[in-house]
Amino acid sequence: MSVARPRRQAGIGERRLLALTALAIAVAIGYVAFQNLNTSAVYYLTPTEAQERKIAPGASVRLGGQVEPGTLRYEPTSRDLRFILTDGVTRTVVVGKGAPPALLREGAGAVVEGFFATDLSFRATQVIAKHDEVYVPPSPSRTPPHRTP
Amino acid sequence: MTTTALRGSSASWIRLSLGLASLAGALVASVMALVWAPPDANQGEVQRIMYVHVPSAWTAYLAFAIVFVASAGWLWTRRRIFDAIAVASAEIGVLFTGLALVAGSIWAKPTWGVWWTWEPRLITTAVMFVMYVGYLLLRSLSADVEGRATRAAVIGVVAVVNIPIVHLSVTWMNALHQLPTVLRPDGPAMDGRMLATLIVSVLAFTLICAWLMVARVALETSRQERVLDARGA
Numbered sequence A: 001m002s003v004a005r006p007r008r009q010a011g012i013g014e015r016r017l018l019a020l021t022a023l024a025i026a027v028a029i030g031y032v033a034f035q036n037l038n039t040s041a042v043y044y045l046t047p048t049e050a051q052e053r054k055i056a057p058g059a060s061v062r063l064g065g066q067v068e069p070g071t072l073r074y075e076p077t078s079r080d081l082r083f084i085l086t087d088g089v090t091r092t093v094v095v096g097k098g099a100p101p102a103l104l105r106e107g108a109g110a111v112v113e114g115f116f117a118t119d120l121s122f123r124a125t126q127v128i129a130k131h132d133e134v135y136v137p138p139s140p141s142r143t144p145p146h147r148t149p
Numbered sequence B: 001m002t003t004t005a006l007r008g009s010s011a012s013w014i015r016l017s018l019g020l021a022s023l024a025g026a027l028v029a030s031v032m033a034l035v036w037a038p039p040d041a042n043q044g045e046v047q048r049i050m051y052v053h054v055p056s057a058w059t060a061y062l063a064f065a066i067v068f069v070a071s072a073g074w075l076w077t078r079r080r081i082f083d084a085i086a087v088a089s090a091e092i093g094v095l096f097t098g099l100a101l102v103a104g105s106i107w108a109k110p111t112w113g114v115w116w117t118w119e120p121r122l123i124t125t126a127v128m129f130v131m132y133v134g135y136l137l138l139r140s141l142s143a144d145v146e147g148r149a150t151r152a153a154v155i156g157v158v159a160v161v162n163i164p165i166v167h168l169s170v171t172w173m174n175a176l177h178q179l180p181t182v183l184r185p186d187g188p189a190m191d192g193r194m195l196a197t198l199i200v201s202v203l204a205f206t207l208i209c210a211w212l213m214v215a216r217v218a219l220e221t222s223r224q225e226r227v228l229d230a231r232g233a
Helices: A012-040 A047-052 B002-036 B045-077 B080-111 B120-140 B145-171 B192-231
Strands: A061-067 A073-075 A080-086 A091-097 A109-116 A122-130
Touching (some): A047 A091, A091 A109, B002 B045, B045 B192, B080 B192, B120 B145
Parallel strands (some): A091 A122
Antiparallel strands (some): A061 A080, A073 A080, A080 A091, A109 A122
């Protein structure tokens, strides 16, 4: 372009109005997002919530809870994985295929993806280990406590 | 001109110092992260990815906060330096958000057992990443310097809502990503050496961010001058 087109210069008041409008929109979006996502965004259901919502057998769902101590079984030859997922109220038997993640431990958090079978056991297609925000070096005298999600 | 020459030499001096400080910071942080800090009792050596993942996310937040301030500065004053700072920090923020996503994904596979899952922190971070990529695309659509700066600045102001949303997404019901370790109500839940390493890593990343920022702002300023010269203004 050889000749610059005459440009309409926004007045200073107009500019600042634009700045304030943008800020107001940002605050509004933030407020609405917080109010809604905070209560409605759910990554997984607890076994109790799944029971209350009467999830139909075969429907895809994620369950989250704690691996009940003393229930984690994995057979390397048949690759059968079995444990009880609990939220402290409701216990769900989880059945899966394949090695669990190394950090899936008894008493620690877990999230399973899959569906309920007709016998109300849960068929996991994916097992995810949940871990907490505490970081400690290894020590021979104690194993670090896991906390429930 | 003497003033320009002076300004130029002081700018390159700042750049050189920041570059050397970044290099030193990266070296110290690497040694601390790879050698000095102990592995985590549960996660083992893979926990060391945290020393890249957390500082990347912090730097991304910082960069997007600067985009917000600079965008508001442009809308308020129409001084071109603000637009240069906004584009520089948006690019840096996208870079470090990408790095945080990649490092997080590499960590997630051995820890959680999956590379990716549609969990609140991951979703909100992906949205933030895409939004700022959109910001950069929007900028590239037009060569009209003022109009482009104004349109981009409105997005730059609005998109800042991503920062608190991403940061607080872990506190939402039933999420997978762990809660903040350092910024938590009852103090950092972390071994002292790990915490020191993390703090040094965050400082090193912040220095790198400042170094990239100074270089990118200088590039953008000279680009603006070329465009204005071509226009004969």
